[in-house]
Amino acid sequence: MGHYLAMDFSIPSELTQLRASFASFLEREVRPLEEQLQPQFWSYSADREVLAEAAAEVTRRAAAEGFYAAHMPESVGGQGLSTLGMTLLVEDAAHSGMRLAMLAVAPPNPSGPSPLLLALPESLHDTYVRPIVAGESTMCFALTEPEAGSDAQAIRTSAVRDGDGWRINGHKHYITNGDKADVAVVFAVTDDQKRAAGGITAFLVPADQFRRGPVQYNISDSHPSELFFEDSWVPDDHVLGDVGAGFFLAMTFLNAGRAYIGAQALGLAEFSLDAAVAHAGSRTAFGKPLAKFQGVSFPLAESKAEIEAMRWLVYHLAWSVDAGENAMLDASIVKYYTTERAYTVADRCLQTFGGMGLLREGPIERVLRHLRMLRVVEGASGIQQLVIARTLGL
Secondary structure (H helix, E strand, C coil), rough: CCCCCCCCCCCHHHHHHHHHHHHHHHHHHHHHHHHHHHHHHCCCCCCCHHHHHHHHHHHHHHHHCCCCCCCCCCCCCCCCCCCCHHHHHHHHHHHHHCCCCHHHHCCCCCCCCCHHHHHHHHHHHHHHHHHHCCCCCCEECCCCCEEEEEEHHHHCCCEEEECCEEEEEEEEECCCCCCCCCCCEEEECCCCCCHHHEEEEEEEEEHCCEEEEECCCCCCCCCCCEEEEEEEEEEHEEECCCCCCHHHHHHHHHHHHHHHHHHHHHHHHHHHHHHHHHHHHHEEECEHHHHHHHHHHHHHHHHHHHHHHHHHHHHHHHHHHHHHCHHHHHHHHHHHHHHHHHHHHHHHHHHHCHHHHHCCCCCCHHHHHHHHHHCCCCCCCHHHHHHHHHCCCC
């Protein structure tokens, strides 16, 4: 007899129950606030402070109910939720279509707690990690620099020993939540010869040790900023993990992070398709519903097929991470395929709405902008193709 691989594509019942609880939370706590703030979302002169306070309120409520940082261990206030479980919550938040819903779950938002923080000494967990898990403070991930984007190992920010700590100098940009973060996870060169092979170290740097530059307004509704480190000093215990292991540390958590990005892209594609299908069924042209024209219905049918392909790529990656497998190739495939396909799906769905689709108050316009950003950040599509090509021996 041959060997058979047991395969189970069902969602565990406890995760189905969790999704139901999360959906109830979004309707009860988030939707009223979302509807109240609609004019602010649509306005070019929106009050950023009002929106920031609403975002913080959603985060606090979600943290209190255990959703926000559910992926973090119980030892620091999380729920110890599996990667698959958190992936489903991220998908559902995006699928809801509510802007504020994405702030009810920490990943893939880098302002929320990252497992990277667990590499800090336990003596600092109460000071830094628990407040971020509770939604009382935020962080940012400071890797990218003006001369180091896709080639992250080319960073110039340096850290040198100074007494019982480190002195950091450098310039970071495109840092999400950089304008508000209470702490930054900063990657700096500690050995210029070794670089990625043991010469880049990760540090936790409090906000009083760096200067914030201008906010960098971009195509999405999430705007990064610049950070300047000018003789910033942190003690030895603010090193995350081992000196020189920063690049490896970042890569360790990459696979789960790309499952969450894939889940966000999947959820946004699902939301876009739902909106387009509803519009195609209710809007008439030339005496019949739009849905009766194959020029409308066939692109939406193709979108449904692509969404299902996205779904199982994302779920399989999450399962692989939970199983402890080396999922680097799967992670690159998920990051590449889901962001590219979701953008195409959203573009088709916007087309269904015609002129209405171009309006800021339309359902798809801001989704399309956000997905355009996802094709660039966290490893651009071209970089993912490079990784995939290398696995083919190319």
